Amino acid sequence: MEAVVVKGLSKVYDKDKTAVDAVSFSVNQGEIFGLIGPDGAGKTSIFRMLTTLLLPDGGSAAVDGFDVVKDYKQIRDRVGYMPGKFSLYQDLSVEENLNFFATIFNTTVEANYHLIKDIYIQLEPFKTRRAGKLSGGMKQKLALCCALIHKPSVLFLDEPTTGVDPVSRKEFWEMLKQLKAQNISIVVSTPYMDEANLCDHIALIQSGKILSVDTPANIVRSYPEELYAIKAENMHALLKTLRQYDQVLDSYAFGEYAHVAFKDKQPDFKKIKSHLKQQGLTAIDLKKTEVTIEDSFIKLLKN
Numbered sequence: 001m002e003a004v005v006v007k008g009l010s011k012v013y014d015k016d017k018t019a020v021d022a023v024s025f026s027v028n029q030g031e032i033f034g035l036i037g038p039d040g041a042g043k044t045s046i047f048r049m050l051t052t053l054l055l056p057d058g059g060s061a062a063v064d065g066f067d068v069v070k071d072y073k074q075i076r077d078r079v080g081y082m083p084g085k086f087s088l089y090q091d092l093s094v095e096e097n098l099n100f101f102a103t104i105f106n107t108t109v110e111a112n113y114h115l116i117k118d119i120y121i122q123l124e125p126f127k128t129r130r131a132g133k134l135s136g137g138m139k140q141k142l143a144l145c146c147a148l149i150h151k152p153s154v155l156f157l158d159e160p161t162t163g164v165d166p167v168s169r170k171e172f173w174e175m176l177k178q179l180k181a182q183n184i185s186i187v188v189s190t191p192y193m194d195e196a197n198l199c200d201h202i203a204l205i206q207s208g209k210i211l212s213v214d215t216p217a218n219i220v221r222s223y224p225e226e227l228y229a230i231k232a233e234n235m236h237a238l239l240k241t242l243r244q245y246d247q248v249l250d251s252y253a254f255g256e257y258a259h260v261a262f263k264d265k266q267p268d269f270k271k272i273k274s275h276l277k278q279q280g281l282t283a284i285d286l287k288k289t290e291v292t293i294e295d296s297f298i299k300l301l302k303n
């Protein structure tokens, strides 16, 4: 059985503001599924509908085989939810927060300690500290423990690594891998494209619509063109020149480089460099580059 099945799910705010637009996807048991998209894409609304905190305006969704509208009580026992903001009681200590979440789910910290042990060990030295006084990375670990303490079968994590330092982000994904190994299904949202590669399947989402659902590798593989990276001393002038160059199919800034697709399947590097030089560009570096999830996302958005 699939952990989550979403069919044509929609949410409309204020009568005409469609935040989630007939979204469909499914999450396999025991996999990490990523909802990848920018702010305002509709990720939080999807999470809130799947965790029964918000009623859908169209379509259907099932979590662990239970309908999010009819069977909300069963779902609440089965899911763990780590919202993007305000999931902890800032004035309660680390251990008080954890005990509180265990109690509202009618269980104890001891009963499911094995699930959180590896994470909680890192928090134990601060167990009497108020949650509000923890670092970003520590808060995130405590929030994960609180979402896990009732032994959910499906875990929903809404942007758990936003605003967290790179080391803590990496550690967090290691923890998710361990939870996956314990057969917990995980749905996680993130605006960070590099985290997409750590998921088994991803849905790319923008303005409430799903642009693509597949494995990260398949999404990258289905990119239709070869991609090249070009750098020059004046990036602004380079981008302008590329936009006006009739050999260019597509170009956009990508870190310190511009990513470019050419009309010609085997572009003539010499000819391109000489054209760019003629336009006054200097220190030109041109090379073939690997397609990333971000490139795929940009392409899908343009389509």
Ligand SMILES: Nc1ncnc2c1ncn2[C@@H]1O[C@H](COP(=O)(O)OP(=O)(O)OP(=O)(O)O)[C@@H](O)[C@H]1O
Residues within 6 Å of the ligand: 013, 014, 017, 018, 019, 037, 038, 039, 040, 041, 042, 043, 044, 045, 046, 159
């Ligand atoms: N209660 C609400 N009333 C009206 N509009 C809302 C409400 N909640 C969300 N929206 C709008 O719906 C759209 C999707 O919001 P949502 O929070 O689901 O997206 P998101 O991808 O989670 O983005 P973010 O990370 O910024 O929360 C946005 O345009 C948002 O402004």
